[in-house]
Amino acid sequence: MGKGRPFLEIFTCALKEDYRFPILEIFAFFFALGTFVFADLGAYAQNGEALAYSLVRTLWGFPLFFIFVVLILKNVAYGLGSDLDKGVIQTLFSYPLKRRYILTAKLLSALGIALLLFLGIQIFGLFLLAPDVILTYSSTVFLTCAAHLCSPALLLAGLVLLLTLRLKRGGFALIIGVVLYLAFTIISPWAPSIAYATGSDLALKIWAVIDPNLALQRYYLGTIWFPSETWAPSFSEVLLYLGAGYLIVAALFIIGYVYFERRLGI
Amino acid sequence: MSLIRVDDIAKSYGKVIAVDGLSLRVEEGSIMGLIGPNGAGKTTTIKMILGLLKPERGFVRVFSEEPWDNPDIKSKIGVIYEKAHFPSHHKVLDYLERVCRIFGKPESRAREVLALTRLEDAHDRNIKALSAGMLQKFAIAHALINEPSLIIADEPTSNLDPESRSNLLDLILKLHRDDNVTFLISSHILPELSRVCESVAIINQGKVWASGSLTELSERLGAKTTRISTDNPEALGELIRKLEYVNRVEVDSRGVSVGVLAGEDERLYEDVPKLAKEAKAKIVGIETGTASLEELSRLAVKSGQGGGHRWEKAGPS
Numbered sequence: 001m002g003k004g005r006p007f008l009e010i011f012t013c014a015l016k017e018d019y020r021f022p023i024l025e026i027f028a029f030f031f032a033l034g035t036f037v038f039a040d041l042g043a044y045a046q047n048g049e050a051l052a053y054s055l056v057r058t059l060w061g062f063p064l065f066f067i068f069v070v071l072i073l074k075n076v077a078y079g080l081g082s083d084l085d086k087g088v089i090q091t092l093f094s095y096p097l098k099r100r101y102i103l104t105a106k107l108l109s110a111l112g113i114a115l116l117l118f119l120g121i122q123i124f125g126l127f128l129l130a131p132d133v134i135l136t137y138s139s140t141v142f143l144t145c146a147a148h149l150c151s152p153a154l155l156l157a158g159l160v161l162l163l164t165l166r167l168k169r170g171g172f173a174l175i176i177g178v179v180l181y182l183a184f185t186i187i188s189p190w191a192p193s194i195a196y197a198t199g200s201d202l203a204l205k206i207w208a209v210i211d212p213n214l215a216l217q218r219y220y221l222g223t224i225w226f227p228s229e230t231w232a233p234s235f236s237e238v239l240l241y242l243g244a245g246y247l248i249v250a251a252l253f254i255i256g257y258v259y260f261e262r263r264l265g266i
Numbered sequence: 267m268s269l270i271r272v273d274d275i276a277k278s279y280g281k282v283i284a285v286d287g288l289s290l291r292v293e294e295g296s297i298m299g300l301i302g303p304n305g306a307g308k309t310t311t312i313k314m315i316l317g318l319l320k321p322e323r324g325f326v327r328v329f330s331e332e333p334w335d336n337p338d339i340k341s342k343i344g345v346i347y348e349k350a351h352f353p354s355h356h357k358v359l360d361y362l363e364r365v366c367r368i369f370g371k372p373e374s375r376a377r378e379v380l381a382l383t384r385l386e387d388a389h390d391r392n393i394k395a396l397s398a399g400m401l402q403k404f405a406i407a408h409a410l411i412n413e414p415s416l417i418i419a420d421e422p423t424s425n426l427d428p429e430s431r432s433n434l435l436d437l438i439l440k441l442h443r444d445d446n447v448t449f450l451i452s453s454h455i456l457p458e459l460s461r462v463c464e465s466v467a468i469i470n471q472g473k474v475w476a477s478g479s480l481t482e483l484s485e486r487l488g489a490k491t492t493r494i495s496t497d498n499p500e501a502l503g504e505l506i507r508k509l510e511y512v513n514r515v516e517v518d519s520r521g522v523s524v525g526v527l528a529g530e531d532e533r534l535y536e537d538v539p540k541l542a543k544e545a546k547a548k549i550v551g552i553e554t555g556t557a558s559l560e561e562l563s564r565l566a567v568k569s570g571q572g573g574g575h576r577w578e579k580a581g582p583s
Contacts, residue, residue, distance in 0.1 A: 006368045013364060017353050087351035090318060091408075094345045095368050096337040261335060265319040 006097045007105055014109035018075045024117070027071055031118055034064040035125030052137035053144050053220040055130060057213075059122050060148040066181075068118045069156065073177040075110030077160045081170030090266050099261045111157055119145060140220070143242070147213040150245040152184045155210070158252025165259055168266070201231035212238070212245040267294045268327075269416050269448050270315055275324035276472075277310050284310040286472035287324070292416075292450050297442055299463035300452040301563055307472040308452040309348065312420050315450070316345060328416070341369060344414035348421040350405035354394035358385070358404060361393060362411060369412040379407040382437060384430075398425040406434065410441075416448045417441070423458055431458060438462050456559040468563050476562070484556045491561060492534055492554040495521040498547035505541040509534070514561075521550075525561065 038061070043054035059065075083089045083106075092102050123141070127134045134141055159180060164173040191207035191214065208215040218231060219238045233241070270292035277285045285307040292298045300308050313319040314326050317333030326332070329339045352361060362376035380386045383403045388396065396404060402425040409417060417438075423431045439462055441447040453459050459466065460480065467477035476483055484490060496502050503517035506524055511533060514525040526534050531554050542549050 005370070009364050009368045013353050013356070013361075017355055020355050087347065087349060088353055090347060091350070091352055093318060094316070094340060094343070095365075096340040097368075098337055099335045263320075265313075 011105040031121040052140040056144040077173035078170040081164040081173040084168040151211040212242040215241040271327040275321035297449040299459040299466040302469035344409035344417040346419040359389040383407040460559040495550040501545035
């Protein structure tokens with residue numbers, strides 16, 4: 001028997017559990033509405049790539065991104081954690097499928113569909129708002145989305161996945177996930193402050209590895225928002241920071257997979 | 267051929283040793299019971315057999331293969347967990363049909379297993395709306411979908427009413443008789459196990475204290491029980507307790523049950539008339555039979571805890 005059919009069955013089963021009515025509908029409504037309500041038309045004060053970057057960036061801020069984070073935390077921490085806690089994973093392990101495919105099916109539903117929903121609606125909404133900007137600066141739109149997706153979205157999802165596998169408790173992992181997100185948003189502005197106070201760009205560069213969006217922001221917006229600082233990375237440096245960010249994310253997920261496959265006892 | 271072979275496995279949770287050097291064989295076509303008190307290590311042993319936990323030492327083979335993350339053997343095994351959990355936002359029949367597709371079985375198999383477990387009327391109910399007893403029946407139906415040749419069940423009768431328990435035991439015997447399905451059943455409801463099991467392994471403190479058929483265990487543990495029916499059980503029981511070859515005495519309103527060491531039953535038959543005369547008790551009847559599973563379990567655990575020898579090496583191999 002091939003593994004394709006069991007994988008698809010477990011994936012569609014996870015979809016049914018993660019997005020039961022009206023979860024998907026409510027989130028889709030918020031994302032669609034939010035795209036038009038929260039798009040920063042003040043970004044039009046800028047031109048070219050900076051305009052494209054600023055327009056995309058506003059949609060990854062509060063509250064739309066927070067709603068997205070709640071969705072992925074609900075699915076990864078609460079969904080997977082509860083399955084581990086209550087014994088649903090134990091039942092799934094009785095099916096003829098490798099553990100890694102079971103985790104992939106769960107993550108594809110928990111993260112993949114949430115991302116598809118969020119990105120699809122945002123980019124379509126932006127296209128309706130500013131078709132010229134989206135078409136002309138598609139690479140900037142792609143890079144901005146990739147940077148925001150990397151951190152904190154996927155970084156947080158990776159950390160929460162590890163916590164969930166370790167704790168095996170949905171509610172607790174969800175609380176820790178929210179705390180991590182809040183900690184990230186609180187710590188994030190410290191890097192420019194530390195750079196300002198010390199007169200060194202080191203704090204900015206370190207934080208840009210964790211959050212590549214900082215490098216992107218300095219590349220597109222320059223130092224106009226931070227006149228006291230001087231760090232303005234080149235485009236190749238931005239790509240390096242983005243690559244480093246994704247390496248960290250990949251490492252977290254690989255550790256999660258290895259743990260799930262080789263160590264997880266339930 | 268051993269479908270399950272467990273050799274010297276151990277597992278601990280922090281400082282608590284759950285399983286410590288346990289060995290076990292389950293032969294093809296047999297029904298084996300795993301019995302023992304709460305916390306004896308039954309569920310941990312079953313989880314290691316199912317590849318849900320890794321033993322810290324020793325090895326487990328199921329169908330001659332390592333069970334950890336091994337999808338090949340899953341198609342041949344049916345599993346009934348003590349506390350079964352399923353994705354809850356599915357209807358009973360829908361989910362079973364999904365499981366049919368997972369195992370590559372025709373969807374009609376879902377209705378067959380619902381009929382076998384007498385759960386047809388609940389086919390359109392949501393899984394999360396099932397009562398504890400119905401959920402247990404659903405778990406049994408779920409375990410039968412892939413027509414397994416080995417069924418591993420951890421407390422399968424928990425949450426079931428007496429009629430459903432009896433039906434399940436009948437189903438176990440039918441599957442065993444008609445399809446030669448092998449069973450490993452963990453339970454602490456011993457009268458039920460003794461109805462279906464051909465052999466048992468008595469587990470306590472993470473070890474097998476004794477294993478074998480009920481008759482073998484009875485003989486090996488010297489656990490034959492002699493039942494003496496009398497009009498004065500209290501007085502007669504007191505006198506019998508003083509006999510050095512007697513290892514247990516249970517008194518009830520109608521008589522005395524006496525366990526004696528192996529080969530000593532004849533002596534008891536000689537001594538009882540004398541003791542009855544002394545106790546001014548009238549003997550109505552006396553007969554010797556195999557000890558119950560409860561008695562065997564109690565005796566095996568007691569002999570082990572009292573420094574007596576363990577019996578796992580003498581079990582079937």
